[in-house]
Amino acid sequence: MSGDKKIQLAVEHSFLKKGGAQKERVQKKSAQKANSQEADFTLAIKAQLPSKGITAIYGPSGCGKTTLLRCIAGLEQADHSQLHIGADDLGALPAKQRQLGYVFQEDRLFPHLSVDGNLNFAWKRRFSDNGPSKQQVIAWLDIEILLDRKPDQLSGGQKQRVAIARALLTAPRCLLLDEPLAGVDSKARNPILRHLETLAENLSIPMVYVSHNLDEITRLADHLIIMDQGRLVAEGPLLDMLSRLDLDVTRQESAAVVLNTRIVDHDDRYSLTQLALSLDSGVSLGSESDAQLSVGQLSGEPGNTVRVRIPSRDVSIALERPSQSSILNILPGVISEIESIDGARVIIKTEVAGQAILARITRKSMEHLQLETGKQVYLQIKTVALLSETLN
Amino acid sequence: MNLLASDITALWLTLQLAAVTTVILMVIGAPLAWWLSRSTSKFSSVVEATVALPLILPPTVIGFYLLIAFSPDNFLGSSWLALTGQPLAFTFSGLVVGSVIYSLPFVVQPLQSGFQHFDHKLLEAAETMGAGTLDRFFNLIIPLTRRAFVTAALLGFAHTMGEFGVVLMIGGNIPGETQVLSIALYDHVEALDYQRAHWLAGGLLAFSFALLILLYGFNRHKKSGVKQL
Numbered sequence: 001m002s003g004d005k006k007i008q009l010a011v012e013h014s015f016l017k018k019g020g021a022q023k024e025r026v027q028k029k030s031a032q033k034a035n036s037q038e039a040d041f042t043l044a045i046k047a048q049l050p051s052k053g054i055t056a057i058y059g060p061s062g063c064g065k066t067t068l069l070r071c072i073a074g075l076e077q078a079d080h081s082q083l084h085i086g087a088d089d090l091g092a093l094p095a096k097q098r099q100l101g102y103v104f105q106e107d108r109l110f111p112h113l114s115v116d117g118n119l120n121f122a123w124k125r126r127f128s129d130n131g132p133s134k135q136q137v138i139a140w141l142d143i144e145i146l147l148d149r150k151p152d153q154l155s156g157g158q159k160q161r162v163a164i165a166r167a168l169l170t171a172p173r174c175l176l177l178d179e180p181l182a183g184v185d186s187k188a189r190n191p192i193l194r195h196l197e198t199l200a201e202n203l204s205i206p207m208v209y210v211s212h213n214l215d216e217i218t219r220l221a222d223h224l225i226i227m228d229q230g231r232l233v234a235e236g237p238l239l240d241m242l243s244r245l246d247l248d249v250t251r252q253e254s255a256a257v258v259l260n261t262r263i264v265d266h267d268d269r270y271s272l273t274q275l276a277l278s279l280d281s282g283v284s285l286g287s288e289s290d291a292q293l294s295v296g297q298l299s300g301e302p303g304n305t306v307r308v309r310i311p312s313r314d315v316s317i318a319l320e321r322p323s324q325s326s327i328l329n330i331l332p333g334v335i336s337e338i339e340s341i342d343g344a345r346v347i348i349k350t351e352v353a354g355q356a357i358l359a360r361i362t363r364k365s366m367e368h369l370q371l372e373t374g375k376q377v378y379l380q381i382k383t384v385a386l387l388s389e390t391l392n
Numbered sequence: 393m394n395l396l397a398s399d400i401t402a403l404w405l406t407l408q409l410a411a412v413t414t415v416i417l418m419v420i421g422a423p424l425a426w427w428l429s430r431s432t433s434k435f436s437s438v439v440e441a442t443v444a445l446p447l448i449l450p451p452t453v454i455g456f457y458l459l460i461a462f463s464p465d466n467f468l469g470s471s472w473l474a475l476t477g478q479p480l481a482f483t484f485s486g487l488v489v490g491s492v493i494y495s496l497p498f499v500v501q502p503l504q505s506g507f508q509h510f511d512h513k514l515l516e517a518a519e520t521m522g523a524g525t526l527d528r529f530f531n532l533i534i535p536l537t538r539r540a541f542v543t544a545a546l547l548g549f550a551h552t553m554g555e556f557g558v559v560l561m562i563g564g565n566i567p568g569e570t571q572v573l574s575i576a577l578y579d580h581v582e583a584l585d586y587q588r589a590h591w592l593a594g595g596l597l598a599f600s601f602a603l604l605i606l607l608y609g610f611n612r613h614k615k616s617g618v619k620q621l
Contacts, residue, residue, distance in 0.1 A: 096524055101520065102517070106513065108517040110536075112535045112536055125522045125527075
């Protein structure tokens with residue numbers, strides 16, 4: 001059933017951009033008025049988004065991703081736009097009839113209503129009864145204790161949680177989020193990301209998440225669309241995209257790959273948990289012990305799937321398995337691709353148990369070790385960040 | 393010492409006129425003020441100036457032109473006559489038309505300024521939740537610009553209560569039909585009946601003062617209380 005609810009979209013929109021910090025906040029009026037001569041920015045995107053999970057739209061500030069989201073929501077009148085969710089054609093409908101939830105960068109809570117009043121505003125106007133209940137949404141976002149407060153009595157993070165809850169209570173076909181963490185201080189971001197993960201597990205509708213923050217995206221997204229200058233650069237499943245050396249995402253300082261792993265065993269003595277990179281248990285037991293990672297002890301059962309993130313800058317390469325090292329995680333791999341970032345640094349892609357891990361090292365080291373594709377190497381991984389632990 | 397029956401009639405007529413005028417002004421003033429607060433066209437400053445004209449024009453000038461427009465020889469007067477079978481000049485309906493024009497800026501300007509301070513982004517949020525135009529007007533705009541609406545209504549009402557020049561030109565002085573308080577007051581003064589004139593003048597003064605205290609008190613209370621946009 002979920003297979004035929006794919007979101008298909010094609011947007012073409014030329015408009016006059018406002019300068020400076022307001023680049024992305026193009027006003028409806030000026031956008032409409034601008035004719036093709038005046039327009040200095042063209043958005044032209046055609047994409048198909050999965051019917052489930054989180055699709056992230058990623059790109060630098062001013063690449064048009066917010067405008068794209070506004071066109072999807074019908075808040076911006078694009079020159080040409082098509083939008084299908086499953087068999088439903090939404091392209092010609094005004095925003096109020098598209099039945100899409102929208103979470104804005106700013107919370108946009110109604111200041112005269114309490115939190116509960118804001119939630120009821122959406123609940124009373126819900127598009128169908130198939131959505132989550134009020135109790136469920138309140139629990140997922142942990143806002144029970146805030147219900148009686150007015151928006152001006154909430155912190156930035158709390159406001160945004162209420163805004164997400166409010167958008168969900170209309171029982172939308174799809175939830176659109178426009179950098180919901182942009183205005184939230186860094187301390188409050190983690191809890192919200194956790195809440196969004198909870199939503200992703202519980203919701204049957206897809207989410208579209210616009211962000212220029214790669215960390216947020218690697219944590220949340222299943223599918224990634226990369227934009228630049230109003231165009232689509234690449235799209236695909238997140239895990240594949242994060243290891244594609246032809247994309248800018250792998251050259252960035254914060255570049256990291258995401259791996260799916262499986263809990264093998266707990267080591268109570270050292271409070272560690274062993275994770276296997278190959279997901280199908282039972283098969284190839286012999287080589288399995290080679291491709292394992294140790295992380296701080298997890299609570300999950302053996303067999304559970306765990307998503308981990310490995311930053312490229314925290315991976316170094318050795319030709320022989322180091323025996324005298326404090327680094328626990330040493331994996332054997334085969335170099336599949338080498339790409340230079342700049343004069344000093346290169347990025348090396350290695351295949352380990354069917355998954356890709358990137359290492360960013362200096363060109364000097366690369367030449368010194370005579371690294372080339374096909375070469376067997378050992379990866380020393382300094383940090384493994386846990387992203388999510390989901391039950392099978 | 394007592395008010396004359398004719399004064400009571402004039403008071404009642406004035407209250408009716410102010411009430412009807414205020415209702416009409418709120419209905420046409422709100423959309424007009426909304427348009428003015430949002431419009432960027434050059435035409436809007438012409439409209440804005442037209443709305444503000446009664447603030448500076450002598451009421452007798454407005455009254456004079458209205459009187460001419462009300463004549464059955466002219467479009468407004470003749471079409472009104474055709475529609476209702478009654479003339480506009482020297483009738484209560486004529487007074488209402490005159491008062492609406494005369495008090496328009498007192499209603500439109502507070503509303504316009506209220507709407508300008510309204511955060512339009514909230515409307516987009518409501519739109520994505522399926523709220524239509526009227527829904528958004530009644531459930532977001534009115535509650536969030538309540539101060540402007542109260543100010544506009546009170547000023548429109550009070551200003552109509554004190555109307556003189558326009559009424560004199562288009563309404564004349566027909567007791568029970570067009571004789572409002574300020575005209576009755578003028579009559580008393582003309583007849584050198586200063587005692588009755590005091591009653592009416594003092595009453596209007598006290599009423600207007602009380603209304604303004606109510607208005608400013610309400611606004612001050614709102615300012616110190618809930619944080620408004």
